[in-house]
Amino acid sequence: MLVPASEREVWSPLAEAFERAQPRARVELVEGPNSTDLRESLYTATLLAGDDSFDLVLMDVTWAAKFAAAGWLVALDEDFRREELAALLPQALAAGRYAGRLYRLPTRSDVGVLYYRRDWLAEAGHEPPRTFAQLERTARALQRPPQRWGFAWQGAQYEGLVCFFLEVLHGHGGFWVDPATLEVGLDRPESVAALEFLAAARGGQPISPPGVTTYKEEESRRLFQDGRAVFLRNWPYAWRLSQADGSPLVGKVGVQAVVSVSGRPGAGTLGGWGLGVSRFSRQRELAVEFIRHAVSLEGQRALARASGYVPARAEAMADPELLAANPLLATLTSIHQSAAARPALPRYAVASDVLQRGLSAALAGMASAAQALGLAARETRALLSGARPRPGS
Amino acid sequence: MSSRTSRLLLLAPAALLVTVVVGLPVLRVLQLSLMRADLDGGISLAWGGLDAYARLWGDARYWTCLRNTAVFTGASVALETALGVAFALVLHQRFHGRGALRALVLLPWALPTAVMALAWAWIFNDSFGVANDLLRRLGVLERPVAWLGEPATAMAVLVLADVWKTTPFVALVVLAGLQGIPEGVLEAARVDGLTAWQRLRHVTLPLLTPALLVAVVFRAIQAYGAFDLVYVITGGGPGGSTETVSLYAFQHYFRYLDFAYGSAVAVQGVLLALLPLALLLRWARRREAR
Numbered sequence: 001m002l003v004p005a006s007e008r009e010v011w012s013p014l015a016e017a018f019e020r021a022q023p024r025a026r027v028e029l030v031e032g033p034n035s036t037d038l039r040e041s042l043y044t045a046t047l048l049a050g051d052d053s054f055d056l057v058l059m060d061v062t063w064a065a066k067f068a069a070a071g072w073l074v075a076l077d078e079d080f081r082r083e084e085l086a087a088l089l090p091q092a093l094a095a096g097r098y099a100g101r102l103y104r105l106p107t108r109s110d111v112g113v114l115y116y117r118r119d120w121l122a123e124a125g126h127e128p129p130r131t132f133a134q135l136e137r138t139a140r141a142l143q144r145p146p147q148r149w150g151f152a153w154q155g156a157q158y159e160g161l162v163c164f165f166l167e168v169l170h171g172h173g174g175f176w177v178d179p180a181t182l183e184v185g186l187d188r189p190e191s192v193a194a195l196e197f198l199a200a201a202r203g204g205q206p207i208s209p210p211g212v213t214t215y216k217e218e219e220s221r222r223l224f225q226d227g228r229a230v231f232l233r234n235w236p237y238a239w240r241l242s243q244a245d246g247s248p249l250v251g252k253v254g255v256q257a258v259v260s261v262s263g264r265p266g267a268g269t270l271g272g273w274g275l276g277v278s279r280f281s282r283q284r285e286l287a288v289e290f291i292r293h294a295v296s297l298e299g300q301r302a303l304a305r306a307s308g309y310v311p312a313r314a315e316a317m318a319d320p321e322l323l324a325a326n327p328l329l330a331t332l333t334s335i336h337q338s339a340a341a342r343p344a345l346p347r348y349a350v351a352s353d354v355l356q357r358g359l360s361a362a363l364a365g366m367a368s369a370a371q372a373l374g375l376a377a378r379e380t381r382a383l384l385s386g387a388r389p390r391p392g393s
Numbered sequence: 394m395s396s397r398t399s400r401l402l403l404l405a406p407a408a409l410l411v412t413v414v415v416g417l418p419v420l421r422v423l424q425l426s427l428m429r430a431d432l433d434g435g436i437s438l439a440w441g442g443l444d445a446y447a448r449l450w451g452d453a454r455y456w457t458c459l460r461n462t463a464v465f466t467g468a469s470v471a472l473e474t475a476l477g478v479a480f481a482l483v484l485h486q487r488f489h490g491r492g493a494l495r496a497l498v499l500l501p502w503a504l505p506t507a508v509m510a511l512a513w514a515w516i517f518n519d520s521f522g523v524a525n526d527l528l529r530r531l532g533v534l535e536r537p538v539a540w541l542g543e544p545a546t547a548m549a550v551l552v553l554a555d556v557w558k559t560t561p562f563v564a565l566v567v568l569a570g571l572q573g574i575p576e577g578v579l580e581a582a583r584v585d586g587l588t589a590w591q592r593l594r595h596v597t598l599p600l601l602t603p604a605l606l607v608a609v610v611f612r613a614i615q616a617y618g619a620f621d622l623v624y625v626i627t628g629g630g631p632g633g634s635t636e637t638v639s640l641y642a643f644q645h646y647f648r649y650l651d652f653a654y655g656s657a658v659a660v661q662g663v664l665l666a667l668l669p670l671a672l673l674l675r676w677a678r679r680r681e682a683r
Contacts, residue, residue, distance in 0.1 A: 066432070070435060071436070146520075146536060156628065156630055157633070209519055210537065211519025213542040213630075214540075214542045347649065356630075360630045360633070361631065361632025363542075364542060364544060364632050365543075366632045
């Protein structure tokens with residue numbers, strides 16, 4: 001299977017353990033680019049050619065529907081017992097289903113969270129925010145631009161912007177696409193309010209740096225890591241780096257669920273990785289066994305130990321050894337329960353690009369939030385209507 | 394064996410290579426652009442006629458890409474040509490250390506695009522970038538600017554990065570052209586009392602036209618196909634204001650799995666690019682004939 005070059009150390013202990021248990025198996029880890037997009041292209045090119053180089057497909061959450069719709073994955077419903085599946089985080093598992101069948105099992109879960117500077121908030125007597133208004137107020141009170149900004153997030157035109165926007169959108173009570181009815185909610189007032197919140201964060205009297213519209217995860221994290229941001233929206237990986245030896249933030253960072261209008265814990269966007277079996281594999285049985293091994297408690301422990309990533313199995317999240325190494329897991333367990341998945345559409349990539357362009361245009365001031373979302377909603381509806389069989393054709 | 398047969402035989406390997414490497418893929422793209430790709434329980438391709446081209450007509454995103462690509466190509470090729478000619482004229486002079494300088498000027502051309510694109514992206518980062526830091530120290534800027542966050546400046550950064558990288562190429566081609574101009578012609582012009590500027594304007598530049606044309610055509614084709622630079626620096630953002638035709642075609646091929654439409658984007662994009670190039674070449678040939 002193709003893994004990011006930086007994750008070889010993560011997967012090799014698991015692969016070796018598997019080879020010991022299955023003497024006739026040999027797991028070959030092919031090191032691919034670290035960029036998610038490039039690996040997606042590599043998998044696409046290989047699968048498109050019907051090539052059997054990869055038995056296992058290590059997939060981001062949003063690829064499963066597309067790869068399954070293209071007929072490149074084997075349905076795995078019959079290969080796993082109900083109780084095996086029940087041990088996995090339900091949200092992460094559900095993200096691997098397409099058209100009622102299971103194509104991908106989660107090996108690592110991810111969810112958007114809100115980081116804050118515990119020390120600064122305490123000094124100024126601010127509680128961690130629960131609502132967008134509180135977040136904005138605290139950010140404004142504690143920032144000293146341009147040296148220190150209130151709120152860092154991912155605003156570049158790419159998938160990360162969609163992930164972050166969905167959290168703001170759900171926090172405002174809105175939705176993007178309902179995967180069951182294919183209803184589009186982008187031009188509703190909640191959606192416009194959500195985007196206006198983001199546009200205001202960098203407009204007029206900003207709480208976010210002007211360049212936030214060019215930031216991906218790393219740019220925003222570095223700002224926070226350098227002590228130049230009060231709040232940061234990011235994935236759980238940023239926690240480990242902020243608490244690493246030599247980091248200026250050790251003991252100064254709080255983590256919580258993203259905020260919402262109502263003050264209830266918001267819905268962090270679900271990310272994560274999982275494994276599926278290629279239709280062109282000639283080792284289907286062994287491939288399934290490898291997945292079984294990877295999602296087992298032992299496998300999940302080994303993966304999490306080697307990577308520090310968040311497991312996709314509830315027991316592993318409560319594992320004392322992993323908890324000692326990463327206390328954040330305790331918090332994440334509850335955050336996961338309210339996590340929201342991105343819609344599983346075969347044409348997800350197109351829908352996401354439509355939204356990305358609209359969001360980015362509004363954030364760059366090229367259009368108003370209402371205009372940008374109105375256009376994105378129309379384009380998304382056109383796209384989804386094409387996906388359904390047209391009457392009479 | 395007659396000389397004609399042996400000539401054909403000798404040409405055969407090259408002809409075969411061109412057919413397999415260039416001809417077949419081009420035909421395949423043409424064929425794909427006339428299909429319709431559906432993604433439902435597998436990728437299915439069905440005859441679609443000119444559907445994809447009709448869809449292009451109403452596709453605002455495609456026209457935006459085309460405009461972006463034209464702006465990028467026009468601006469970067471114009472700047473590269475002007476700077477490239479200037480560099481070549483300097484490097485053509487005899488001075489101490491000319492060999493070293495010629496090698497040095499080529500350096501940007503030798504760097505992989507993706508690597509230097511990443512460097513440019515960081516240079517123009519608003520918080521950590523060298524550009525903002527320098528400009529603020531010099532007192533030009535009061536607040537940091539999000540260069541890649543605004544459509545106009547993002548495009549300007551792309552053009553700058555492209556000019557930085559490929560001016561050496563133009564300089565190299567023009568330098569070769571300069572070396573092909575006989576000394577005697579310039580000498581005669583000098584004897585006739587032409588000033589340095591007049592010699593450049595009326596002797597050197599007209600004689601350089603063939604070399605310039607080669608440089609411009611090569612650069613225009615490359616700039617028109619710009620992909621890696623844009624992919625790394627802006628990813629097409631903000632708001633799709635720097636998305637190029639090749640990036641758009643790529644998205645359809647590899648992310649949307651819509652090969653038919655991606656092919657149509659590529660085919661029409663190439664046809665629209667060939668038009669100005671054909672006009673340019675015609676103009677040059679006419680000029681030569683005169």
